Amino acid sequence: MNLLFAVMIGVLYGAGFYLILRRSFVKVLIGLILLAHGANLLILTVGRLTKGNPVFVNSGTDATAFADPLPQALILTAIVIGFGIQAFALVLFKRAYKTAKTDDLDEMRNTDLSS
Amino acid sequence: MRSSLILCTATRFLLPIILMFSFFILLRGHNEPGGGFIGGLVAASAFALYAISHGVTYAQQLLKVNPINLIASGLIIALSSGLFAVFNGSNFMQGYWSEFKFPVIGKIGTPLIFDIGVYFLVLGIALLIIFSLAEEEEEIQ
Amino acid sequence: MLFFVLLGFITAVLVPLIKKISDNFLSWIIPIIPASIFFYFASFYYQIADGEVIKVSYSWIPSLGINFDFYIDGLSLVFAMIISLVGTVVYLYAGSYLKGDTRLSKFYIYISIFMSSMIGVVTSDNLMTLFIFWELTSISSYLLIGFNHEKESSRYSALQALLVTGLGGLALLAGFILLYITTGTWDISEINKMPAEVIGSSYFFLIVIFILLGTFTKSAQFPFHFWLPNAMEAPTPVSAYLHSATMVKAGIYLMARLNPAFGNSILWNDLLLVFGTATMLFAAVLSFKQTDLKKLLAYSTLSVLGTLTMLIGIGSDLAIKAFIIYLIAHSLYKGTLFLVAGIIDHETGTRNIEKLSGLRKLMPITMIIAVAASLSKMGIIPLVGFVGKETVYASVLELPIFGNYLIVITILANMFVVYITAMVGFRPFFGKLKSTPKNPHEAPFRMWSGPMFLALSGLVLGIFSSLFLNKLINSSELGIISERLNIPVKLWHGFNLELLLSTITVLLGLFLYFKREYFLKFVASFSSVKFVQPSYYYQFIFDGTLSLAKYITSKIQNGYLRFYILVILLTTFSLIAYTLHTFYSFNEINIGGSVSVYEVILAFILIISTLLAVSAKSRLAAIVGLGGVGYVIALFFLIYSAPDLAMTQFSIETLTVILFVLVIYKLPKYLSFSSTTRRIRDIIVASFAGLTMFFLVLVISGTSLTSELKEYFIAESYPSGKGLNVVNVILVDFRALDTLGEITVLAVAAIGVYSLLKLRKKDN
Structure with a gap:
């Protein structure tokens, strides 16, 4: 299953990186979301994959068999913060698009507006 | 925004149920899957659903409070749950639990209050983002 | 103690409140602050003069050994009294000098901060605290030099002074830290007790170089002297206070303070001797072609600073005695002369020496003050300057080998000082009256009372030198050399060699003054060569740094986001790939447990959805792909024991979709801007990064984890x-x-x- 996760993480990272290298802002945004997914899976994998044994301590299993709770706590906040960042980036982009009238990041190089 | 009659009617009944469910998720989070983050998100999607079917203005009227106030009160609740320990002479954020066991909820403690703060804050931010975006779209149309 | 050291900072906060009452009230009431500090320190006089030292400590960061440790001995007391006394005069003077100026309160804020910082420098016993106060003096000096900030030359000079002293401060910090590593303590009084450890340390050379870089820049020693004449852009009270009486002496103070630890080393003594002498002579010669009153005074200050450094370098008992007397004498007369220059500038509207003449009838009081200070400066009996100069000569003559050469240089330098004094102190007042931009008349009381007081102090200290100075110098812990001095200070030593030399100096100086037209041509041709001016190198480094920064910025920070990302990606992943390749073998890879069919199917869906999001031609398709990825990941969370994550991911995905649905049609059309070659390049880079991540995950899963x-x-x-x-x-x-x-x-x-x-x- 490590192999399976390695493939998924590799694909998500590769796709994410490709997209944030684009000039179109929407693509950059989607790339960021894909990268966030990849990072979440990476944290989960690094904390070791455990199947079907979530950490609820009254289930009486031996401690070593449980999944590691710490990466999960990290990912949980990462997901929610990721949402905040997505929303912020989306709105920032909308605003920039309205002001600069372009979607092309290369055209947005200057802080001063041409108008 | 025009929506189907079915969706409109359904959400009217769904909203209170989802809200209750979200609160249930919040309270049971300490022992079973759930918690403030998830509860807040579920509650937010209930209002978002309402906003899609009935329009933002109605959803805002239904909510009654400004989402910004939800964010602020959420932060204050979370912070004050930690301050409770400071006034008792121990470290900031040290947990305290009641001796008495309440029916359904179980023991009440400062971490639970903290989780309630998280719930309101997450609800607030999700709604603030969605409402202000949707409001803008409606104005343009 | 802490209160009086920090009183200036408190005052700086209170000034805006007092200003509300009225500017006039502020300027009358505020001299009480430096005066009270003066009386506070003066109250230690008899204690210190009886050989006691005062140590007070307030803890600040005890875990790092950094505390507000104050230590007052003879040296600190002399400095603290000069700072607060000249401070009082300057506060009073400025009230009149800047009368009606809206920035008066700002001036008091800056100068109060400066005064407290300076008091802090000379009373701190902790290297770190001293350093902080030291830097504060640099900053307040920056603000004060740039006081007329609407003038470009003011801003330039202020920045120059800040950069030079700031860089020196950085070197000083390095020196202090090395000193701490060597001795294990920040306490200056402790460090001074272990000269053997300091001199024997392997860092000794570096420590000396770094500390001297700090003190030489601060005290404007050659070749860093150029900022001081430029600092004359500051209002005259500032020049009188910071750039002659106090701040420029901070470096001198530190060298004197650390002398017990370093004084036995040849390196330390020789550097001080060489650079001190060079500054003394060089500045004196450069002063010759100046026509601006304040610049003339600035060069003579430089020359005196050089002399003081030289005296520490000589380091004999007599030299230290000369050091203290000369220091006191100089602060009194140079402060006075600066203030006189300010009065002349204020009353006539010009500082150009060529335009000033015959003011004696219009400004009699100012003339008396100027002449008194000038006589002291020239070293004419019975003023304190005479005692100072005599002792300087005596200590130079005492030197075994170089004494003869050095005395010639010293006399030469002093000859120029006499010349400058004649130019500033006499020339404007005698001869025929010339017309000036403003119609001059006598300065108001507040402007002449302070200088008058300082000039009188010079006289009193000279005549009664055996009374005040003798006690202070002979029986107090000076802290410059380890043992106490036992050389009496008196005004009259009889007819001896020093007196003869003194007389020769004065005569030579006056000769120079009357024949200046002839010498001017010679000096002008020498100093117009830009390669001999250190300020040329300052400008070269300054401009060079700026254009280098501009060049690098234009290359690296070119404004293309993609370019930054590309650089970051390639660097990061090359490093990761290199590490993986070098330190791990792929035999250790752990493919992990078995997977079920539906997991493979889910992974397959995830990959397809990702590719859809990447290659979609429409926005909606991309968002659908994105949603697919999110939901599949949520399912994986569920399978791999993370139900909370699964629930969060499901709700977030829902909200994300709603978010996108709300704005989707407001988003621009899904255009592709990039060329095919660029796309292929990006695909290669991204695939490389993805592949590296793939191997990274495999390798990490293979290592053991506790x-x-x-x-x-x-x-x-x-x-x-x-x-x-x-x-x-x-x-x-x-x-x-x-x-x-x-x-x-x-x-x-x-x-x-x-x-x-x-x-x-x-x-x-």
């Missing part, structure tokens, strides 16, 4: 956290502070979104 945190959290979840869901207990209890930080970030992001949208509406 997590103490995991066991701790699982064991303590119910007993301490009263919860069975460990993930949630971590979030709201164990790591609640982190969560609090995270939700604050969320709140900030949401407010950012809100304001971005609302602000746009206001624009419309």
Whole structure:
């Protein structure tokens, strides 16, 4: 299953990186979301994959068999913060698009507006 | 925004149920899957659903409070749950639990209050983002 | 003690409040502050003069050994009294000098900060505290030189002074830290007790170089002297206070203070001797072609600073005695002359020496003050300057080998000083009256009373030198050399060699003054060569740094986001790939347990959805792909024991979709801008990064992992956290502070979104 996760993480990272290298802002945004997914899976994998044994301590299993709770706590906040960042980036982009009238990041190089 | 009659009617009944469910998720989070983050998100999607079917203005009227106030009160609740320990002479954020066991909820403690703060804050931010975006779209149309 | 050291900072805060009453009230009441500091330190006089030292300590950062340690001995007391006394005069003077100026309160704020910092420098016994006060004097000096900040030359000079002294300060910090590593203490009085350790240290050479870089820049020693004449852009009270009486002497003070630890080393003594002498002579010669009153005084100050450094370098008992007397004498007469120059400037509207003449009838009081200070400066009996010069000559003559050469140089330098004094102190007042931009008349009381007082002090200290100076110099702990001096100070030593030399100096100086036209041509041809001016190198380095920064910025910070990302990606992943390749073998890879068919199918869906999101031609298709990825990941969370994550991911995906649906049609059309070659390049880079991540995950899974945190959290979840869901207990209890930080970030992001949208509406 490590192999399976390695493939998924590799694909998500590769796709994410490709997209944030684009000039179109929407693509950059989607790339960021894909990268966030990849990072979440990476944290989960690094904390070791455990199947079907979530950490609820009254289930009486031996401690070593449980999944590691710490990466999960990290990912949980990462997901929610990721949402905040997505929303912020989306709105920032909308605003920039309205002001600069372009979607092309290369055209947005200057802080001063041409108008 | 025009929506189907079915969706409109359904959400009217769904909203209170989802809200209750979200609160249930919040309270049971300490022992079973759930918690403030998830509860807040579920509650937010209930209002978002309402906003899609009935329009933002109605959803805002239904909510009654400004989402910004939800964010602020959420932060204050979370912070004050930690301050409770400071006034008792121990470290900031040290947990305290009641001796008495309440029916359904179980023991009440400062971490639970903290989780309630998280719930309101997450609800607030999700709604603030969605409402202000949707409001803008409606104005343009 | 702490109160009086920090009183200036407190005053700086209070000034705006007092200003509300009236500017006039402020300028009359505020000299009380430096005066009270003066009386506070003066009250230690008899204690110190009886050989005691005063040590007070307030803890600040005890864990690092950094404290407010104050140490007052003879040296500190002399400095503290000069600072507060000249301060009082300058405060009083400025009230009249800047009368009606709206920036008067600003001036008092800056100068109060400066005064406290300076007092802090000379009373601190802790290297770190001293350093902080030291830097504060640089900053307040920057603000004061640039006081007329609407003038470009003011800003330039202020920045120059800040850069030179600031860089020196950085070197000083390095020297202090090395000194701390060597001795293990920040306490100056402790360090001074272990000269053997300091001199024997392997860092000794570096320590000396770094500390001297700091003190030489601060005290404007050659070749860093150029900032001081430029600093004359400051208002005259500032020049009188900072750039002659106090701040430029901070470097001198530090060298004197650290002399017990370093004084036995040949390196230290020779450097001080060489650079001190060079400054003394060089500045004196450069002064010759100046016609601006204040610049003339600045060069003579430089020359005196050089002399003081030289005296520490000589380091004999007599030299130290000369050092103290000369220091006191110089502060008194140079402060006075600066203030006189300010009066002349204020009354006539010009500082150009060529335009000033015959003011004696119009400004009799000013003339008396100027002449008194000048006589002291020339070293004419019975003023304190005479005692100073005599002792300087005596200590130079005492030197075994170089004495003869050095005395010639000293006399030469002093000859120029006499010349400068004649130019500033006599020339404007005698001869025929010339017309000036303003009609001059006598200065107001507040402007002449202070200088008058300083000039009188010079006279009193000269005549009664055996009374005041003798006691202070002979019986107090001076802290410059380890043993106490036992050389009496008196005004009249009889007819001896020093007196003869003194007379020769004065005569030579006056000769120079009357024949200056002839010498001017010679000096002008020498100093117009730019390569001999260190300021040329300053400008070269300054411009060079700026253009280098501009060049690098234009290359690296070219404004293309893609370019930055590309550089970051290639660097990061090359490093990761290199590490993986070098330190891990792929035999260790752990492919992990078995997977079921539906997991493979899910992974397949995830990959397809990702590719859809990447290659989609329309926005909607891309968002559908994105949603697919999110939901599949949620399912994986569910399978791999993370139900909380699964629930969160499901709700977030839903909200994300709603979010996108709300704005989707407002988003621009899904255009592709890039050329095919660029796309292929990006595909290669991205594939390389993805492949590296793939191997990274495999290698990480292959290493063994022991997590103490995991066991701790699982064991303590119910007993301490009263919860069975460990993930949630971590979030709201164990790591609640982190969560609090995270939700604050969320709140900030949401407010950012809100304001971005609302602000746009206001624009419309």
